[in-house]
Structures are given as structure tokens and as C-alpha cells.
Amino acid sequence: GAVVSQHPSRVICKSGTSVKIECRSLDFQATTMFWYRQFPKQSLMLMATSNEGSKATYEQGVEKDKFLINHASLTLSTLTVTSAHPEDSSFYICSARDRSGGWGETQYFGPGTRLLVL
Amino acid sequence: GQSLEQPSEVTAVEGAIVQINCTYQTSGFYGLSWYQQHDGGAPTFLSYNALDGLEETGRFSSFLSRSDSYGHLLLQELQMKDSASYFCAVKYYGNNRLAFGKGNQVVVIP
Numbered sequence: 001g002a003v004v005s006q007h008p009s010r011v012i013c014k015s016g017t018s019v020k021i022e023c024r025s026l027d028f029q030a031t032t033m034f035w036y037r038q039f040p041k042q043s044l045m046l047m048a049t050s051n052e053g054s055k056a057t058y059e060q061g062v063e064k065d066k067f068l069i070n071h072a073s074l075t076l077s078t079l080t081v082t083s084a085h086p087e088d089s090s091f092y093i094c095s096a097r098d099r100s101g102g103w104g105e106t107q108y109f110g111p112g113t114r115l116l117v118l
Numbered sequence: 119g120q121s122l123e124q125p126s127e128v129t130a131v132e133g134a135i136v137q138i139n140c141t142y143q144t145s146g147f148y149g150l151s152w153y154q155q156h157d158g159g160a161p162t163f164l165s166y167n168a169l170d171g172l173e174e175t176g177r178f179s180s181f182l183s184r185s186d187s188y189g190h191l192l193l194q195e196l197q198m199k200d201s202a203s204y205f206c207a208v209k210y211y212g213n214n215r216l217a218f219g220k221g222n223q224v225v226v227i228p
Binding site for chain 2: 107
């Protein structure tokens, strides 16, 4: 159980285009999803917390107009990188928290999306 | 401020034991999680400690001392497949955000 999927797994795009990444919880409902970014050989950096039916909460330094997050249902959150530039190239990972879980449960991570902006 | 300190890299032979330490300075600490990440893959959950003491899961076990703001992950009977990066992550009171440590790369050699 507790499977999270991401699509696409890999994307290459031209500078200036927008890229949408989907994160789905397949066998549980997730009121909260998280978006992380990871550069090579570095740790995961939380970008934003996505709450179903409300606006996302962005971490300091993350531009909300640059990284649009939508959490329209209990099983889907999307991250759109708008007007992508080469410096946005990174590994984007989502995680989801099981709605039925208490404080002791963990986050379940998706397989990640590798974005390369040319 | 908040920081999660982890040493960077360790190499060990198959069958050996490796301990990865994590110290944190954070207010609102609720619990400490450990994740494994293979190169190019997603983090996978290993263990979670909210109370002082030891949590054992097969060959891996995690320890927490809240008074020392310290935790460690113990990898026993190392196997080649254990070569990966290991991250500690702090969970906060009041929300479900995780703050990840810098990670520790474990390289297992024959």
C-alpha cells in the first residue's frame, strides 16, 4: 500500500516553456502533499506544502508565481514550472501524507521527475 | 535557526556495521525519520522515532535521544544493495513538514 506516482518521470524542454508535473496517491487519500527539489549530490529541499482545496504554502525563497501548485482532489497535486530556465533543471519529488494517519505516520514519496531545461 | 548535521560519506565492507549520526537544533521538534535514497531514485522510509530509545526494523535500527538532540541509524550486516544515501529528517509540531539533513552516502564494497 501507500503508493505515490509521478508523471512524467523525465522531461526535457526548451527555455521559456512551462512544464506540468503530476503527483498522485494511488491507494490512499492525501489531504496534504509536499513538493521537493533536489540538486545532484544534495539533500531534498522543501518547496511548498499543497493542501487539498486551498492555496499552497510556499517555503521562503520559492516563487509562487514561478512554481504553480494545484491540489484539486484528495489524490492529485500538480506542480507547474512556468517559463522554465536552465537553472530550474533539477529532480522534483512529491510526497503525500495519508489522510487517515496520525502524527506517527510518514510521508510516502513519489519516484521523482527529472527536469532538464535546455 | 535549524540545522540537521550529518557526516558526508562512509565506506564499509559487506557484513560490516555502519552507524550514521544526526544532530539537530530545532524548536518544535516532534520526531525524527530516516530515509534511504538510491542514486536517481526516490527516498524510501526506513524508520521513525518520536520517543527516546531504539526502533528496530530488520537489519536497520534507529535511536533517538531527545535530551541530546541526537539520533542515529544503525545498518547491520551490510549488503551491496545498502549502498545509497541516507537522510535524517525532522518532523515539526503543528504541521507535517519534514526538514531533511544533508545526507550521508554509504558505499558498500566486497
